[in-house]
Ligand SMILES: Cc1cc2nc3c(=O)[nH]c(=O)nc-3n(C[C@H](O)[C@H](O)[C@H](O)COP(=O)(O)OP(=O)(O)OC[C@H]3O[C@@H](n4cnc5c(N)ncnc54)[C@H](O)[C@@H]3O)c2cc1C
Ligand code: SF4
Ligand code: SF4
């Protein structure tokens with residue numbers, strides 16, 4: 001049984017809407033984890049490629065993975081903080097997860113942080129690769145994690161004083 | 166102790182705080198900043214007990230922080246029963262605990278100005294509904310005035326640091342605080358008449374029109390003559406019954422949001438959230454943004470009530486959500502020190518032996534809201550109890566007319582919903598008022614049509630089913646009444 005009733009999304013819940021493996025291997029691509037019918041549409045309006053399809057304001061968005069160029073513009077826009085971007089082409093063994101972040105202070109480039117999954121469980125370590133700030137205060141933090149964790153990691157926490165990874 | 170927030174991911178409190186001032190609390194000087202309410206300044210300096218109950222002298226704290234529950238009453242400059250949560254602190258002010266059953270001061274030495282105002286439409290309440298209404302009335306050329314009892318216009322928007330869902334027309338993707346700024350900017354630009362920090366305390370029918378009494382602190386008494394009324398007084402947070410629910414530290418989730426996001430005061434160190442609807446989920450997230458450790462969210466229903474995206478956002482930070490769990494009791498002597506949580510069975514009854522304790526100093530209740538419909542009741546609008554809309558509401562039609570001529574309503578007072586729908590209702594009610602008065606009818610009809618369409622779009626998700634059921638109930642009651 002899934003755990004959506006208690007707020008935990010799983011890869012299984014997303015299986016019909018995730019990009020195919022061939023697309024993932026081509027470069028950065030948006031992952032939209034918004035599967036309920038809520039009246040909302042900023043994502044589809046921001047995508048210049050027309051890659052986010054939303055037939056009506058209350059239909060959940062779908063990404064046209066052939067059109068998505070992985071520009072990342074949709075990540076900080078989503079009011080539900082439900083849009084991520086992944087990039088499996090970063091290195092031999094690491095992939096990137098771009099995630100929206102609204103906490104202070106921001107992590108620094110190069111910092112080692114603790115990677116969390118959709119349930120907030122620690123699943124490994126990550127390195128902060130990029131921090132992009134925007135005037136409306138939702139930042140995008142890009143972290144590198146082991147490739148097999150790219151679809152699991154959706155948040156991170158900074159290490160506390162003296163904490164080891 | 167100073168629990169003010171200086172570093173925050175969304176709000177620059179350093180920029181927002183005014184001049185440093187001092188006031189006296191029970192004879193002791195306390196530091197505050199201009200622009201803070203008395204309650205916020207007291208809380209920031211560690212005061213948790215705001216009063217005592219009448220019979221058993223139990224300690225009481227604040228609950229709603231927006232002037233609706235009366236649990237923060239104190240004596241201010243000799244005057245009892247002042248709602249400290251909506252009264253701005255002033256340099257040299259004398260604040261003290263009051264007798265739970267206070268007498269009025271024998272000699273009134275303060276001067277009270279008596280001001281008479283005339284207007285065509287008086288809008289009561291300056292939240293998203295009232296603000297959209299007054300802007301539309303102004304655009305349509307209807308003489309109007311807006312009255313709000315909080316120190317700042319904007320209603321609940323001014324504490325909502327998150328970005329809103331919705332459509333472009335309802336400011337989707339923009340933070341509530343910014344939407345308030347946009348609406349207030351327009352208000353200033355248009356020179357709309359407004360009375361802030363002024364409570365409407367009574368409202369009567371007089372001839373074909375209405376007489377409204379409003380007070381600003383104890384300095385001004387307004388006597389307002391209006392041809393019509395547009396009531397947008399919002400809603401009040403619900404209480405939950407459990408032992409010790411009156412302990413200071415048991416607060417409305419929205420109240421907590423006001424304290425931390427409007428006044429920049431950290432409400433506690435460790436929090437429990439009761440209720441996983443949108444309010445509970447959003448406030449839990451915002452508590453974390455303010456540096457509070459949210460230990461868990463408990464939800465009595467078998468599934469979260471709010472949007473999955475809001476739940477997912479707190480889950481991935483590691484905040485657990487326990488469905489089919491509720492609070493059994495609050496623990497503490499003078500202030501919350503913990504809570505007892507229990508598991509519930511299919512019939513929502515506590516399962517014995519499943520209780521456990523959590524150590525928290527803050528218990529936030531996010532268990533629904535009730536429309537603030539007192540003014541509409543007093544003036545004689547017919548009401549009905551509609552659970553889908555949050556309680557008693559004035560019976561109305563889809564154009565937001567009540568059972569009384571020239572009395573309109575909009576926003577949460579007409580049924581608990583959202584800021585986005587409240588804004589649309591404000592526009593519709595304003596257009597209806599203009600049409601009824603015969604002012605700019607064609608333009609008003611266009612505005613009404615457009616806004617009704619927008620409202621329909623906003624209510625097109627399955628989450629709106631409940632509200633639509635409730636609204637249909639009131640519309641049909643209205644039809645029955647108007648058909649005699
Ligand atoms: C935590 C939280 C999160 C929310 N998130 C969202 C969201 O993401 N999107 C969304 O669309 N909605 C959201 N909402 C809901 C939204 O805030 C409300 O539905 C909306 O504010 C209702 O607007 P309103 O104008 O009817 O009432 P309010 O905003 O409550 O305004 C009512 C005003 O009336 C004044 N008033 C009341 N009585 C009197 C009186 N006697 N005299 C003078 N003035 C008086 C009050 O001071 C107040 O300013 C959220 C609410 C909460 C609490
Ligand atoms: S990443 Fe860019 S192209 Fe892809 S869906 Fe988002 S906005 Fe569109
Ligand atoms: S903007 Fe975000 S929450 Fe809104 S529909 Fe798009 S993905 Fe969903």
Ligand code: FES
Pocket residue numbers: 227228229230231232233234235236237238248249250251
């Ligand atoms: S009236 Fe002040 S806390 Fe409710």
